[in-house]
Amino acid sequence: MGEQPLHFVGKKDELIEAKRSFRTLEGRDILIIYHQGTFYAVDSYCYHAGGMLQTGDIEEISGKLCIICPKHKYKISLADGEGLYKGINPRERPPVPRWYSKGIKQRTHTVTETNGEVFVKLSMQPGWIESDYYQGEKGKVERAKSEAAESETVLTDDES
Template sequence: MSTSGAPVRIYVSKRVEFTNGSRQLVRCGTRNIAVVCYRDVLYAIDNACYHHGGPLLLGDIEDMGGHPCIVCPWHSYKIALDTGEGLYMGIEGSPKGGKPRQEVRSKGCKQRTHKVEVDTAGDVYVLVDLSGPELESDRYASMELANQERCMSLPVDGGVRGPRAPGIHSRVGMGLRSGHVFNHMSSLPTASDQTRCEDINPFDGT
């Protein structure tokens, strides 16, 4: 199945505002997109994890198999920021009975990534192009329920971990499994009921 429509160019912020590890949430329709700066490179990826819709904006970043990966804070799924592949450590058995060897393996492209552009004025844009085959993350990208975080006008430092901004888990209890969370969200306001762009740091517990 393919999605259609002309690419949409979304303004993010000034390039100078981004430092290593900082990230910013922007919105295109229902879809929340996390823009992440890692080692002086900007990446854009759908914020709702392909697995159960977890908030990737709050994930740690680590290198894995030559890819910068964001780790979903809900279930620790690792997703390559540059390709959208789901990565994991596999075990390669030894035919001679030796010690098994670990190797990075790919589940294929699971999460939708987006091109980031920086113009001559230093303005950062995300090019949202939904052409091509449908990906697993598209299911959650189209759900208001999984995209309730408010977008930001500036990037925030990702070095300080804290509770998720008001949304799926923090409103109904961090102890619930994500599947149960979605079942209990019908009474919560959607993003359309909130201010779309607000200076909010999801890493700040206040």
């Protein structure tokens, strides 16, 4: 198995201006994010229920920059795809809410920049990462179903 190819995803200036850019590379939907001087690339659908991360807010949580899925507010570290949640340890006296890791849940990809051009190398991390599901056929069907269900419930006056 050879080295993963670098995929040209855009000019640095355009990607910086866009802040978030959606690309499909080798059939995989990727979100490229420019935030605080750094480029990140993650699978574009949240590992939990396939929510579109493109519109999620970015916050610093426990020292890590995280994107917050707009669908169910899941928090995902941009650097490594770690899922974070707030919890308490009931054995602590008094129990104090703090951030815990669920481990790597979202596949992240390598971004490089050369002469004002930005490239993404898809993750070759072996094994199953939960966000992989929404990149496959079953996941695409699930996502389409849930988007259809949501749009039915959110009919506005101008659609009728």
